[in-house]
Amino acid sequence: MVGAGPAGSASAALLARSGLKVLLLEMRRFPRDKPCGGGLTLKTVRLLEEFGFHQSELPIQRLLDRVLVRGWGRSVEVFHNPWVIATVDRADFDASLVHWAEAEGAEFLDGEPAIGVSTGGEGLVVRTRRNAYSADWVIGADGVAGSVGRWVGLRSGYPPGELIAAVESRPSGGYDVALFQMDAVPRGGYGWAFPLSGRVTVGVGGMLPLMENLKGHLERYVRSLGLRLDTPVEYGVIPIGRSRRLASGRVLLVGDAAGLADPLTGEGIYQALVSARAASQAILSGDPGLYERLLGPLLQDLELRAKAANVVLPRMKRFYDYMASDPEIARRYTLANVGELEFREFWRWVWTRVPLAVAKRLASRLGRR
Ligand SMILES: Cc1cc2nc3c(=O)[nH]c(=O)nc-3n(C[C@H](O)[C@H](O)[C@H](O)COP(=O)(O)OP(=O)(O)OC[C@H]3O[C@@H](n4cnc5c(N)ncnc54)[C@H](O)[C@@H]3O)c2cc1C
Numbered sequence: 001m002v003g004a005g006p007a008g009s010a011s012a013a014l015l016a017r018s019g020l021k022v023l024l025l026e027m028r029r030f031p032r033d034k035p036c037g038g039g040l041t042l043k044t045v046r047l048l049e050e051f052g053f054h055q056s057e058l059p060i061q062r063l064l065d066r067v068l069v070r071g072w073g074r075s076v077e078v079f080h081n082p083w084v085i086a087t088v089d090r091a092d093f094d095a096s097l098v099h100w101a102e103a104e105g106a107e108f109l110d111g112e113p114a115i116g117v118s119t120g121g122e123g124l125v126v127r128t129r130r131n132a133y134s135a136d137w138v139i140g141a142d143g144v145a146g147s148v149g150r151w152v153g154l155r156s157g158y159p160p161g162e163l164i165a166a167v168e169s170r171p172s173g174g175y176d177v178a179l180f181q182m183d184a185v186p187r188g189g190y191g192w193a194f195p196l197s198g199r200v201t202v203g204v205g206g207m208l209p210l211m212e213n214l215k216g217h218l219e220r221y222v223r224s225l226g227l228r229l230d231t232p233v234e235y236g237v238i239p240i241g242r243s244r245r246l247a248s249g250r251v252l253l254v255g256d257a258a259g260l261a262d263p264l265t266g267e268g269i270y271q272a273l274v275s276a277r278a279a280s281q282a283i284l285s286g287d288p289g290l291y292e293r294l295l296g297p298l299l300q301d302l303e304l305r306a307k308a309a310n311v312v313l314p315r316m317k318r319f320y321d322y323m324a325s326d327p328e329i330a331r332r333y334t335l336a337n338v339g340e341l342e343f344r345e346f347w348r349w350v351w352t353r354v355p356l357a358v359a360k361r362l363a364s365r366l367g368r369r
Contacts, residue, residue, distance in 0.1 A: 001023065003255075004025075006272040007257070008255075011141060011276040012024040015280045017105070022106040023135070026110040029110050037201050039201075043270055058093070059092035062196060069182065074320075088196075114126050116151055119249060142257050148257060159241070163238065170231045172230065173226075184204045184221045188209075188313045205238075205266060207309075210313075239260075252283075255272030275298070278294035278295045325360040
């Protein structure tokens, strides 16, 4: 495994549990931070529970059962029992997944970057400055800037249209809801605020080609929340263009290294875990081709979400108008993003519902005259 984010650690844990000898290589020293809202959707925590990692063992700081979707002076609230988003500090969360992998029997080496993977006659070899490790399989879990995909010819970076750009900070303050601010950037994105204990992760982002002056938008958004930008601002990119091929021989790409984040929301931890599970099942079966087959449902979902993102993100105001006029749209959209409803089902339904939202919006405008 190259990279000890959620994708790498979960792959390591699942494989080590099945008795394989696993080495988890990480370039940075742990615990390490990572620019991230730290929002775990309900489906993410449920998947970790399926892996045998109970909610109470996760370093969750807040469980939020209310989402506020705001924009252009309006606000819609969505409530869901038991909760919709759990928040974590990524340094703690990623460290807890590494401990899980170690407890299952994986060997973890941090501060040791992989500098190459060779696939020649001597089999697979992962090289670091200190050593060369032979392996039957290699999982590239090295994130958005990872190199494993490049070394084995699976991908060569991302064009700007396949990246979400984001900035965030963690000012001190208290909030009890997960907040989405749909007008935080002029177009092509949105803002979010996820409370931790005593701090709030506040960020703005969107489709890279449409993003300008993100830091300025973040400053304005933080001020509008009554908070002060008193902590460092971090920049990050989220890959939303999956590689055409996710496997080359016995080298598999997972998580951000494979470009599997959600084009609509920027969520990536869930997809990191789903791909870790599929990769470990393929390795245990001895069939690399099984990996992409197992990922089929996720890939189809991401494809539809990419289409939806191209429709919705550049026209956020119109989409938000529909949500604000018809809160059932906001409710189902939220449920579709946290795994309580198939996104396909939501997308089909919303087109039957939009005319009603348009009618309601017109009626309220006429009523105001
Ligand atoms: C601003 C921002 C906010 C986000 N908010 C959310 C959110 O709220 N919820 C959500 O679900 N997702 C969010 N995401 C997306 C999420 O952070 C990623 O999708 C997720 O971290 C992907 O996990 P991963 O394991 O694939 O990669 P990563 O978490 O990036 O882990 C990759 C690891 O590989 C290591 N590595 C890289 N190269 C090498 C090498 N050569 N050798 C050894 N190790 C190497 C890195 O140091 C790193 O530890 C956000 C992203 C950003 C940028």
